[in-house]
Amino acid sequence: MTSMSLMTVTSEIGAMTQGRAPIRFQNVSRAFGSVVALDDFCLDVKAGEFVTLLGPSGSGKTTALNIVAGFDRATSGEVFIGERAVGALPPERRNVGMVFQSFALFPHMSVFENVAFPLRMRKVAAYEVRARVERTLEMVQLGGYAGRRPGALSGGQRQRVALARAVVAEPPVLLMDESLSALDLKLREDLQEEVRRLHRTLGTTIIFVTHDQGEALVLSDRIALMNHGRLCQLDTPTTLYDRPASRFVADFIGRTNIVPIDAGDHAAAIGLSNAPDGAVALSLRPEKLRRQPPAFGGGFEAIVQDVTFKGAATEFRLQTASGLSLRMSEARATALALPEIGQTVRLNVVPEDATPLYE
Amino acid sequence: MMRFGERLTLLPAALLVLAMFAVPVAFVFAEAIFTPGFSLAHFDRFFSRPVYLSVYLNTLVVSAVVASICLVIGYPMALFIVSQPPARRPLLLFLVLVPLWMSILVRTYAWMVVLGREGIINGALQWAGLTDGPLTLMFTTGAVFVAMVQILLPIMVITCYSIMTEIDPTLVRAARICGASGLAAFRKVFLPLSMEGAITGWSVIFILSMGFFIVPALVGGRRDVLLGNMIVNQVGQANWGFAGALAIILLVSTIVLLGLVRLVMGRFVYSPREAQA
Numbered sequence: 317m318t319s320m321s322l323m324t325v326t327s328e329i330g331a332m333t334q335g336r337a338p339i340r341f342q343n344v345s346r347a348f349g350s351v352v353a354l355d356d357f358c359l360d361v362k363a364g365e366f367v368t369l370l371g372p373s374g375s376g377k378t379t380a381l382n383i384v385a386g387f388d389r390a391t392s393g394e395v396f397i398g399e400r401a402v403g404a405l406p407p408e409r410r411n412v413g414m415v416f417q418s419f420a421l422f423p424h425m426s427v428f429e430n431v432a433f434p435l436r437m438r439k440v441a442a443y444e445v446r447a448r449v450e451r452t453l454e455m456v457q458l459g460g461y462a463g464r465r466p467g468a469l470s471g472g473q474r475q476r477v478a479l480a481r482a483v484v485a486e487p488p489v490l491l492m493d494e495s496l497s498a499l500d501l502k503l504r505e506d507l508q509e510e511v512r513r514l515h516r517t518l519g520t521t522i523i524f525v526t527h528d529q530g531e532a533l534v535l536s537d538r539i540a541l542m543n544h545g546r547l548c549q550l551d552t553p554t555t556l557y558d559r560p561a562s563r564f565v566a567d568f569i570g571r572t573n574i575v576p577i578d579a580g581d582h583a584a585a586i587g588l589s590n591a592p593d594g595a596v597a598l599s600l601r602p603e604k605l606r607r608q609p610p611a612f613g614g615g616f617e618a619i620v621q622d623v624t625f626k627g628a629a630t631e632f633r634l635q636t637a638s639g640l641s642l643r644m645s646e647a648r649a650t651a652l653a654l655p656e657i658g659q660t661v662r663l664n665v666v667p668e669d670a671t672p673l674y675e
Numbered sequence: 676m677m678r679f680g681e682r683l684t685l686l687p688a689a690l691l692v693l694a695m696f697a698v699p700v701a702f703v704f705a706e707a708i709f710t711p712g713f714s715l716a717h718f719d720r721f722f723s724r725p726v727y728l729s730v731y732l733n734t735l736v737v738s739a740v741v742a743s744i745c746l747v748i749g750y751p752m753a754l755f756i757v758s759q760p761p762a763r764r765p766l767l768l769f770l771v772l773v774p775l776w777m778s779i780l781v782r783t784y785a786w787m788v789v790l791g792r793e794g795i796i797n798g799a800l801q802w803a804g805l806t807d808g809p810l811t812l813m814f815t816t817g818a819v820f821v822a823m824v825q826i827l828l829p830i831m832v833i834t835c836y837s838i839m840t841e842i843d844p845t846l847v848r849a850a851r852i853c854g855a856s857g858l859a860a861f862r863k864v865f866l867p868l869s870m871e872g873a874i875t876g877w878s879v880i881f882i883l884s885m886g887f888f889i890v891p892a893l894v895g896g897r898r899d900v901l902l903g904n905m906i907v908n909q910v911g912q913a914n915w916g917f918a919g920a921l922a923i924i925l926l927v928s929t930i931v932l933l934g935l936v937r938l939v940m941g942r943f944v945y946s947p948r949e950a951q952a
């Protein structure tokens with residue numbers, strides 16, 4: 317797809333941040349009375365990057381996004397879009413696109429008028445409005461729907477319209493707050509595809525908020541994992557998955573076994589005695605545990621407590637002789653016979669597969 | 676046979692409407708055209724005498740003006756209340772509603788106390804030395820408007836407020852982030868979405884005003900006669916036939932006017948019911 321023409325910008329900040337813009341949170345704090353929603357939050361999003369804010373409920377994701385959008389103000393600290401500190405700008409002068417969880421389409425306007433709205437607010441000429449709205453609707457595969465009211469669309473179609481409205485003015489920054497969470501699984505996956513394609517086509521900087529880690533892993537260039545209003549770890553999905561820095565991260569991204577190092581010698585009991593100094597625990601992904609034929613020596617023994625069929629994989633709950641409870645996930649292609657509950661199996665792990673955690 | 680059960684729930688209301696509205700209206704109608712014998716003489720009398728027509732027009736104008744003043748004051752009041760944090764709204768609504776608990780008669784007498792020659796306003800003006808003698812505030816058209824607006828305003832506030840609380844605040848945010856200033860977001864999104872409430876409030880107040888007679892009788896001047904006063908007069912003189920004709924004219928013109936309002940509204944005003952269409 318050809319890249320879209322740059323819009324005729326009328327607002328002064330439009331001219332400044334045209335194309336794509338980096339976003340910087342500089343020591344941003346936001347307190348609601350005694351509740352600290354954002355606590356000295358720092359984050360650098362590069363121009364054109366897709367960054368997801370991921371974290372449990374109440375970790376401050378929406379607050380962070382609202383401060384970028386201009387719906388909320390930081391108690392202290394500053395947010396930069398491009399080179400400019402935007403703290404004092406009202407939302408309409410930030411040249412930012414946003415997709416809301418509730419779609420937030422204007423119910424009294426047609427699909428066409430909804431998508432045309434940002435262009436009309438920017439005083440784009442009528443013939444250009446028509447052309448750009450039609451092109452953007454094509455882009456989200458809603459070519460024939462311009463005349464409908466939002467009320468006459470399905471959830472997925474509504475969110476496509478919302479997406480089109482957010483990008484039609486080609487803002488250098490796109491914000492998405494739980495934008496796909498209201499959709500069912502199948503639609504969500506379709507829309508994820510759509511969002512990725514839009515990002516590739518337009519090159520916009522995107523901050524995406526979700527508490528669905530699967531979605532974050534699929535979409536993001538980098539994931540900013542948040543907890544209690546702070547940034548815990550900022551990394552690519554693979555690094556975050558393979559090299560979590562803390563217990564919280566390891567536990568939040570995917571499933572893992574946390575093997576404590578101090579208490580009860582659990583780590584040594586399963587052959588992981590090489591943890592570096594300062595590590596408090598090891599993270600061991602369930603798929604890194606392997607069963608081996610009983611005839612082989614080495615490894616360690618564990619009792620099967622539960623076996624669950626999960627489609628492509630089988631999951632086991634196991635208990636070692638030292639009392640450590642482990643999860644194991646095994647591809648169903650394995651040649652070994654399924655053990656019964658209560659049976660003892662022999663397992664092994666490669667020490668490199670265990671990630672040291674320092675907090 | 677669910678349908679029958681559903682309809683049954685409407686039975687008390689239907690009986691009530693029949694007994695309290697349809698039957699009396701039919702009697703009034705019969706009175707108007709059969710007293711003394713069958714003729715349209717009463718209607719003829721109404722339409723051929725300028726006095727009656729001018730009272731009629733006056734009623735329409737006063738009702739429309741009162742409804743419009745209520746709209747201009749009540750809509751922003753409702754806007755203010757929805758803009759407050761939810762915890763503070765019940766108190767504000769309560770303050771708006773309190774006057775509704777008092778009868779119209781009591782409130783009208785209260786206005787007489789306020790506006791009279793020795794009333795609160797004149798007293799204050801003279802005490803402050805702004806006027807030498809008492810101003811004529813009572814028994815004026817102005818007094819009629821003030822009292823009617825004060826009595827009917829809460830209805831407008833409530834109607835507008837209830838439709839405003841239905842509007843998703845994210846829509847206004849969405850408009851802002853799309854590049855609309857606060858004012859533009861209000862004009863393009865909030866106003867069209869709340870328009871139905873404003874028009875409903877206007878219509879209700881218009882209907883109620885069309886039937887007012889206590890207020891103009893107590894605080895209005897000799898010329899502030901509404902259709903309602905005329906009906907009361909005619910009944911007082913036992914002119915049942917003519918009173919009936921007046922009542923029918925009042926009813927029909929109200930229905931026609933509201934029909935027109937609905938028609939215009941269906942064309943130009945967004946209603947949440949459309950959302951499903």
Ligand SMILES: Nc1ncnc2c1ncn2[C@@H]1O[C@H](COP(=O)(O)OP(=O)(O)OP(=O)(O)O)[C@@H](O)[C@H]1O
Nearest residue numbers: 348351352353372373374375376377378379380527
């Ligand atoms: N307007 C507000 N008034 C008071 N407290 C607030 C307000 N908005 C947010 N908070 C608090 O700030 C904290 C962070 O809220 P925020 O909405 O940013 O979380 P979130 O990460 O978006 O959560 P979720 O995943 O549930 O959407 C929460 O403890 C919340 O209760």
Ligand SMILES: [Mg+2]
Nearest residue numbers: 377378379494
């Ligand atoms: Mg949130």
